[in-house]
Amino acid sequence: MPEAAHGQTESLYEAQKKVYPRSVTGLFARWRVACVILTQLVFYGLPWLEWGQRQAVLFDLGARRFYIFGYVLYPQDFIYLTGLLVVSALTLFLFTAVAGRLWCGFACPQTVYTEIFLWIERKVEGDRTLRMRLDGSPMSLEKLVKKWFKHILWLGLAMWTGFTFVAYFVPVRELGMQFLQTRMSGWEVFWVCFYGLATYGNAGFLREQVCKYMCPYARFQSAMFDRDTLIVSYDGGRGEPRGARSRTADLAALSLGACVDCTLCVQVCPTGIDIRNGLQYECIGCAACIDACDGVMDKMNYPRGLIRFTTQNALAKHWGRLQMWRQVLRPRVLVYGAILLALCVGLLWSLVARMPLKVDVVRDRAALSRIVAGGKLENVYRLQIMNATEQPQHYRIAADGLDGLVLASDAEVVVGPAESRWVAVRLQIPYGSASPGSHPIQFSIGDIAGDAHVSEKSVFLVPR
Amino acid sequence: MSDFTGNFWSLYVAALTLLGIVACLVLLWVTARKRIVPSADNTTGHVWDGDLREMNNPMPRWWMWLFVLTIVFSLAYLVAYPGLGAYQGALGWSTRGEYAVEVERANKELGPLYSQFTAKPPEELAGDANAMAVGERLFMNNCAQCHGSDARGSKGFPNLTDADWLHGGSPARITETLTRGRQGQMPPMAAAVGTPDDVKNLANYVLSLSGSPHDSVRGALGKSKFGACAACHGMDGKGNQALGAPNLADDVWLHGWGEQAIINMINKGKTSEMPAQIGKLNEAQLHVLTAYIWGMSNKPPPAKP
Numbered sequence: 001m002p003e004a005a006h007g008q009t010e011s012l013y014e015a016q017k018k019v020y021p022r023s024v025t026g027l028f029a030r031w032r033v034a035c036v037i038l039t040q041l042v043f044y045g046l047p048w049l050e051w052g053q054r055q056a057v058l059f060d061l062g063a064r065r066f067y068i069f070g071y072v073l074y075p076q077d078f079i080y081l082t083g084l085l086v087v088s089a090l091t092l093f094l095f096t097a098v099a100g101r102l103w104c105g106f107a108c109p110q111t112v113y114t115e116i117f118l119w120i121e122r123k124v125e126g127d128r129t130l131r132m133r134l135d136g137s138p139m140s141l142e143k144l145v146k147k148w149f150k151h152i153l154w155l156g157l158a159m160w161t162g163f164t165f166v167a168y169f170v171p172v173r174e175l176g177m178q179f180l181q182t183r184m185s186g187w188e189v190f191w192v193c194f195y196g197l198a199t200y201g202n203a204g205f206l207r208e209q210v211c212k213y214m215c216p217y218a219r220f221q222s223a224m225f226d227r228d229t230l231i232v233s234y235d236g237g238r239g240e241p242r243g244a245r246s247r248t249a250d251l252a253a254l255s256l257g258a259c260v261d262c263t264l265c266v267q268v269c270p271t272g273i274d275i276r277n278g279l280q281y282e283c284i285g286c287a288a289c290i291d292a293c294d295g296v297m298d299k300m301n302y303p304r305g306l307i308r309f310t311t312q313n314a315l316a317k318h319w320g321r322l323q324m325w326r327q328v329l330r331p332r333v334l335v336y337g338a339i340l341l342a343l344c345v346g347l348l349w350s351l352v353a354r355m356p357l358k359v360d361v362v363r364d365r366a367a368l369s370r371i372v373a374g375g376k377l378e379n380v381y382r383l384q385i386m387n388a389t390e391q392p393q394h395y396r397i398a399a400d401g402l403d404g405l406v407l408a409s410d411a412e413v414v415v416g417p418a419e420s421r422w423v424a425v426r427l428q429i430p431y432g433s434a435s436p437g438s439h440p441i442q443f444s445i446g447d448i449a450g451d452a453h454v455s456e457k458s459v460f461l462v463p464r
Numbered sequence: 465m466s467d468f469t470g471n472f473w474s475l476y477v478a479a480l481t482l483l484g485i486v487a488c489l490v491l492l493w494v495t496a497r498k499r500i501v502p503s504a505d506n507t508t509g510h511v512w513d514g515d516l517r518e519m520n521n522p523m524p525r526w527w528m529w530l531f532v533l534t535i536v537f538s539l540a541y542l543v544a545y546p547g548l549g550a551y552q553g554a555l556g557w558s559t560r561g562e563y564a565v566e567v568e569r570a571n572k573e574l575g576p577l578y579s580q581f582t583a584k585p586p587e588e589l590a591g592d593a594n595a596m597a598v599g600e601r602l603f604m605n606n607c608a609q610c611h612g613s614d615a616r617g618s619k620g621f622p623n624l625t626d627a628d629w630l631h632g633g634s635p636a637r638i639t640e641t642l643t644r645g646r647q648g649q650m651p652p653m654a655a656a657v658g659t660p661d662d663v664k665n666l667a668n669y670v671l672s673l674s675g676s677p678h679d680s681v682r683g684a685l686g687k688s689k690f691g692a693c694a695a696c697h698g699m700d701g702k703g704n705q706a707l708g709a710p711n712l713a714d715d716v717w718l719h720g721w722g723e724q725a726i727i728n729m730i731n732k733g734k735t736s737e738m739p740a741q742i743g744k745l746n747e748a749q750l751h752v753l754t755a756y757i758w759g760m761s762n763k764p765p766p767a768k769p
Contacts, residue, residue: 009500009502010501011499011522012498012523014522016525209524212524364612366608367617367619369618370616370617380612380613422613426614426616
């Protein structure tokens, strides 16, 4: 937030001040490191897992098959992606209603990659003060070497990230061979570079700017807070008036609050705000200031929690932990939780019960019906039979719903692994056995082994 | 812009486009120069509904540079690509050209595949699963509209899976049919046959040729009238593939079965057409299609490993 002195004018566009977050240790910092390691192990590691003869997780856009461990998903399975997105959204609602921007502070890729890039930066250039001094110093060999080294490390990691991203769409071993033999396709190179450079730019340079100016979630999450949401708060009642004092001074004898005004909470903030000014839209809820302040309180032998996760109500009404948590579990949270649970159970159940076979019935577009030898009336259908297993399958086709309805074409059909095949199917009834018009019928298709079975509705047309 | 006789609309669109870009630039320039006096409470001083105040949260300066960048990009784009009215763009890019390039690229990629196919005679190709998969797609996209997805046709559209051919079922004849198309013509013959009663008798004779249910007395009477038909369909009614005259002695009825359908055909005649495919499909594609169609009524030799 611009701190302009009075009497001065300022531009409508703000020149950004670079934020130099100080490194921090403590409970929440450990949690964040754990989140970074966990999410990135999954992201970087997943493409290397094998499942049978193929990559365990592979989104083959060209063939429109999506392999996720034992599952072969078709574009027709889009509902699962929808379900996943709904679950994600509700999870976001739930977590935000309970404890604010937890996602932002601990799991969002923007935070995670910024943390990784900051870690590299700190290893090369040192912590906050050293970095500020280095940036302020004139160009020297040391500075040049450090900067170059940092950017090379950043770019290396960024490109590896881009490579990993593409490896979800092109088998990673194949992609690796293509890279080694410098025969990657134009689009592969483009996406590796695009994703890589976006990582480099977002995590290396834009950092908190993404959260402040670009991210829509940041905005609507703020709108989901209420007075019973746990947020990172400074306990002004305890802290003020702030001021420096000797470590040995008796707090009761001073006319000061617990805040020693060391500004460590400001120095560690990745978005460069002062949490003591209250809840601000820039706050990503990372709790770095809590760790920093707790450390200071320990040194001062003051109780921890001058800055802590608490609700606005608890702060205003001086509630204890128990009372605060009782309010946190308010109807809104319980409703979000219940819907989320129901959705997760439903999604999992539908995945477990999913048929590894799909059929679409399309009536032939050329002929409505025709009379064939033997005085039979014939309708033609095209069945798209989709094998969602990775073995060739023998399927048996049957139809019923009309007197004398017989299948005139082959009843058995073989569909290759993860293949979708169009099969022309002819159904016949004796001429004159049904009234003119449209008659509902039903196809039933199942594999010979009896593991999968699908019924599809269609109609049989009898001309006038 | 051929829709318009003059170039007024072209100029109008171009002028509007450029004006929009200039307006953006002016807006940026004005806002970048404007300076405000910040208030003590860091609001803009705007108040709505009594207590709703707008905070002063300025845009970052790099955002403005992004905006400038998009303007530079848009101008470069408008120079290089068609976008300003009727202006064709310095690169000469067009959707039509892009299409031609893509078709050429696809042909180049498919060339080796098709040359494998054209190297084999149709009879052998019909046993090649790869070629038949291609053939099926060609058939579905180009033939199934009339002949049906299963190639068994319907009234007026021949069944391609039986051994009955209007113009011959050898691969050479099939290729000829596909390439040049066919005209089938049955002239109205009522006048040459005689009275309506004669026509009815003749229809029963035609039915008798294939052993279909008929009135045998009328059939016997109608035999003498068949001379009018024999010129094309032959004395024995077995048709003539050189003329495209159908075999009347088999039980295949392209235009409807029964006495009334035959009477109608004798009285009114029929003209039908198989359109030529050579402009739509190239020779290699027609070769694969020939093999596919031939294979539907002939058992191909087992594929060589």
